[in-house]
Amino acid sequence: MRIAIDAMGGDHAPDEIIAGALEAIPQLDKDDEVILVGPQELVEAKLAELKYKKGRVSIHDAPDVVAMDEAPIESLRSKPKSSIAVMAKLAKRGQADAVISAGNTGACVAAFQMRMRNLPKVNRPGIAVVFPMSAGPVTICDVGANVACKPVNLYQYGLMSSVYSQHILGIEQPRVGLMSIGEEDSKGNEVVKRTRELLRNDPQINFIGNIEGRDIFRGVCDVVVCEGFVGNVILKLTEGAVDGLFRAIKQELMQEKARLALKFKPIIMRVYKKHDYNEYGGAPLLGINGTAMICHGTSKSYTIRNAVMAAKKFHTQRINDKITTCLAEAHVRTTDA
Amino acid sequence: MRIAIDAMGGDHAPDEIIAGALEAIPQLDKDDEVILVGPQELVEAKLAELKYKKGRVSIHDAPDVVAMDEAPIESLRSKPKSSIAVMAKLAKRGQADAVISAGNTGACVAAFQMRMRNLPKVNRPGIAVVFPMSAGPVTICDVGANVACKPVNLYQYGLMSSVYSQHILGIEQPRVGLMSIGEEDSKGNEVVKRTRELLRNDPQINFIGNIEGRDIFRGVCDVVVCEGFVGNVILKLTEGAVDGLFRAIKQELMQEKARLALKFKPIIMRVYKKHDYNEYGGAPLLGINGTAMICHGTSKSYTIRNAVMAAKKFHTQRINDKITTCLAEAHVRTTDA
8 A cells, every 4th residue: 555645734744744654654564655745855855864664665756835824726726746736646646545644624625626536426525533532432524624515415424424433433333413503403504404304314324313512522422413614613622622721720730739730740641642632643534535634734743653554444444435335325316405 | 670580491490590580689789670580379489488688579470481492483482471482571561671591592582582673783683602711701602593694693793792892891902703714814614704804894893813713712812703503512512521521530530549639629620610601690692672691501590690790780881882883883784795
């Protein structure tokens, strides 16, 4: 398997990205390869400073870089040789079996969709993020690929995430919840109400009905379906709430005796580690015809290494074949709703 | 001032509601009155068990009760004598200067809008919740009154919340942020993009641009504008994240020595108290022609007492007059967008 990694994507690129890619190699199969996509000379110079198994790592030149805050479509147009654009082309030509980036999410989604195309019957791909919870991992889709969702998109996110949750996270019959503002059928906006009918009518989906924001943390479901705008707010809000709370606890602890504060540190660290979503590496772009992992902009080597392993598993488990089979069996037409 | 309180609204009604109403009385002015709205005999019997200043409390009979999970519009149609419907009528007839309920939020919004009507130029009222943060209180509007927002609605939430933040929370020139999925202008859905222009062009609003979910906890803004669906998810998600994290910390502590766990408890309690939104009592329904406070369904007496005080302040500070003046000066027409 050949895994292409955007060496220039993310706040800690290229150093942490390259380090993560190299860390993954010993855990991959012997005939697996890593392709670092970025400016040839720069990546070469960085690699020269590091120890690694030659022959398993190659560089594919991509002189341009899309900045984190650039407008996605425009950046792809003006920088056809950016690492993101080049990576998407490698996948299209069959020169890479998986693509991974911690760069501009919008640019990744646009480039991957344009070059790699969607799986049969998929209308719009969605990004699925896994939240590690004490009651088990919760998959949330979409978290930002699609901010103008139709009911059929949301329905497909439910089906695809269900397949992912079952075969990657090992959850039998994942419980699928639809994010709304009340459990009752009457609650929600029009798109949510119409989506509910589609999810409810597919026997392949273990649909539990509407859920609310707080339910994500209560172990009531394994998959959360929501449109990209809402999912992105959920993702960043949770991050902010957790960080804010840990900061507040730290402030209070600073006012206590230093010895006491020291004793609490390992406890807090254990809680933090159990809820650390870097554990899952990247978030798959479900519905794309290939394996694409999108990582958080703040990713360090540890996350990138995990993303490589996640891409390997996604590819090996043939998740896309399973999604295609499920969609073929579904009664919902892609032209519905 | 006469303050009507829904004695039957919320998970802890009527006991906690009545208790909260009575607790508020000593803090009100001498000529202020509290009207408990609910089934006459039931409320009378509950009152008979309690000590309170007669003459300052009256009962207004409302034999029906809207359940927390009833469909709002249907419940108002089938139960015209519910406490919520009766309270709205009292406000309409000028027999109550403020209404407070911890009951079915949708039914409250529908009843108050139908009977009390909107302020001049207001298209749709919005519920504004205040999050207490270490860097200062953050007002979020709307959190569930309007799940099909137009740009003009969002613009008005920004303006009205700004007035509220300034005159109730004492923040000079509140910084108003628009909830989106990235700071850049290109990010967000169509409604968000059009709202940005409206907010940016009103010199009465100290608009700081797009914000992301995590920014709520970072002290970058005093007001957050979002549509009701997103705001409701934010509200419940934050609640769930905070509860979940405290539970996780508790679990870890249980595995430590009991003495250490005991020492940690007051620290956690201090953090909890600083972020306790019950402090602010109810959430005002901004844009309604009157004073209406909507409380969390889980409200206990403490929250209801604070909601009464919040209603008193809202009324005394003439927030609605200030909103009306600002809207009259605005260049955005209510027919815009």
